[in-house]
Amino acid sequence: MPKTTQLRTYTVRDxxxxxxxxxxxxxxxxxxxxxxxxxxxxxxxxxxxxxxxxISYDGPETFTERNALYWAAPEREAMGLDPDHYLISTEERTVEVAY
Incomplete structure (x- = not known):
């Protein structure tokens, strides 16, 4: 699969x-x-x-597939980290290198 890069912008709670x-x-x-x-x-x-x-991924799976693996990982669950506790909104854009 080709390399995929996302620009992520998170608005965080005060x-x-x-x-x-x-x-x-x-x-x-x-x-x-x-x-x-x-x-x-x-x-x-x-x-x-x-x-x-x-964040980028350049491997045998798609970015979406690899991201799902991240979210399903036991280590991720063990964090006890709920993004909704911290984040008001998230924006993810897939971008390409221009320079």
Whole structure:
């Protein structure tokens, strides 16, 4: 399958941005990497209380299939991390490299 990259923008609940970033770094990132995803960076937009990141997958399955594997992983369940606790909204855009 060709490489798929998503630009994800999360609007985080007031007062939880730093906690979200810490949990993302410590819990989500290691599992995503273990499952073959690559991360192109992550940014915090404090003015808009947003967390923005790039995630890619370039493997034998589609991005959607691999993402479903992430969500079904026992390690993911063990996190006890409910995104709805932190996130007001999410936007995912599939993007291509232009430069």
């Amino acid at each position: 007062g939880l941005l730093d906690e979200w970033v810490e949990r993302w770094r410590e819990e989500i990132v290691p599992l995503r990497l273990k499952l073959g995803f690559t991360l192109g960076g992550a940014w915090v937009d404090r003015q808009h209380n947003q967390f923005i990141w790039l």
